[in-house]
Amino acid sequence: MMNRTAAVLATVGATALVLAGCSGSSSPATEGPVQLTFWHGYTEADGEVLDQIVADFNASQDAYVITPETKTWAVIDDTLLPALTSDQGPDIVAMPAERMPVYADRGAFADLTDFYANADSNTADLVPQAVDMVTVNGTSYGVPTGFVPLAMFYNKALFAEAGITEAPTTWDEWVADATQLTVDENGDGTPEQYGVAIPDHATVANGLWPSLLLSGGGQIVEGTDEAVIDSPQNAETLAFWTDAITNDKISPTGLDGIGADELFSSGKAAMHVGGPWMASIAKDNNIDYGIAAIPAGPAEQAASAIGVAMGVTEQADEAKKAGAEAFFAYFFQEDVATEWSLASGWPPLRTDIPLSEVSSNPVVAALSEIAPTGRALLPGVVNSVDVITSIDELTQKAVAGGDIDDLLQTAQSQIQQAIE
Structure with a gap:
């Protein structure tokens, strides 16, 4: 995992730092890693695991540091737009997936079309309907963190x-x-x-x-x-x-x-x-x-x-957007995606993860078996x-x-x- 991650991040990181130096809106490479904030509403044990995945990502490279902030989903919904308006919002935010098109329509999220097109994004095998939930008029504004049928x-x-x-x-x-x-x-x-x-x-x-x-x-x-x-x-x-x-x-x-x-x-x-x-x-x-x-x-x-997704806010400059995309690619690696599924209790987001990989969690196994019945709302x-x-x-x-x-x-x- 670490060798492949390092290679991907090295490429993305180099590009991001060049962009940061040119734009003047982020610190140059000599001043340390690019800092990002990440709001999410996972308040139970799944939140602890997500925070650990973020910590593991931070430790896997030295170009970016993501700081998670746990809030309730309702607080995120109430405060995101005012925070972005005052340039005090997060660089990455998670929210119920059905809410993301509302914010995308208001210009809150960055277009992730190029990210999905990148072979290193690890998105090729994502559940298609999970991606549909964050796509508006053919443009993807987020990536799924959960998708499970009732x-x-x-x-x-x-x-x-x-x-x-x-x-x-x-x-x-x-x-x-x-x-x-x-x-x-x-x-x-x-x-x-x-x-x-x-x-x-x-x-x-x-x-x-x-x-x-x-x-x-x-x-x-x-x-x-x-x-x-x-x-x-x-x-x-x-x-x-x-x-x-x-x-x-x-x-x-x-x-x-x-x-x-x-x-x-x-x-x-x-x-x-x-x-x-x-x-x-x-x-x-x-x-x-x-x-x-x-x-x-x-x-x-x-x-x-039910879907949950995360996106990059338009507040993030190019260096931070590259850092967010590097985290997304890390999150979708097969081993990390499997770890997240087992911890969150939701079926794997990747269709190529076999049922045997999540059979140790009977709830995940049962929900994975019925996953084909799911339809994006x-x-x-x-x-x-x-x-x-x-x-x-x-x-x-x-x-x-x-x-x-x-x-x-x-x-x-x-x-x-x-x-x-």
Whole structure:
């Protein structure tokens, strides 16, 4: 690893230092390495590992020193643009991937097209849909640090009590199992145990309902500028799931994402859709859990994927941009990418890392097996937050008994307005 890294960094570093000397905006080579700041929101054990990877990169060469600063994702979202405006922002920043197009559209991120074109960038084998999430109108403004499809977590003990031996694989099986797992002991119409926790708004990573719409054969946006949510396929999907939730009572109504997490972690819901963090939540609450792909709908088996990405801010001069790109190339080396996957609990970002390399972490192994079901959520759509808000309103009102056709027409208009 170190020999190849040294060779790549030597080339990049030499170029960067020449640029720094010419521009006058960075210290010349005789004054020491180029200093970069890196904001990220990895606040748990994964953050410690990321900081260690940064330290290892710093130790692997002498052209650059990156200093990580840990903040919450919300703080990054709230403070990045003001910090950049006052020239006090970071040189590298990580954020949820669906947010990156918003900032790229506002000129916050540098174009990384040339970086991706460089054979030494180690990006050739990255998961294509992970790169799609940070690409706007054909231009890549970031690199992925995580990409994982939502998965179904299920309570093995509750499955065993109900005589269910394996996870459902289709919608019909899912509803049938959820009905069997729903328990209303006193017959008052409010189950003490639900078969599944399906939030109707503020859903996990905003991806549950988009996953269902995809599996049912529908879409939300065609490309980046055409709303297509008002379709017969989406109407059928909404009707199927609102019926299962309200009539079969397999899940509470009015549930949000946090409430769904709590139902599963308390043992009051047998199934739940979530991301890698649910493994820790289940373990902390002594839930013996399994992981499976979200069951297939009538059209396909698909799950919206959660993404995190990092980019170089436009505040960075050419020397710092070269340093950031050198770090990205280091981060994507096969051994470093494997280390990061095992530590973060997310599938490898490189498609050429075999499952055997991550089998020591059962959560990573399970999520890697279902990785092909992942679909980028609203890739390249600048106003993705407004689109998600419209979907939230649609699903919440549909589950509450609203007219599905009218709601889809309203969502169509709102989403089209958001993306124009």
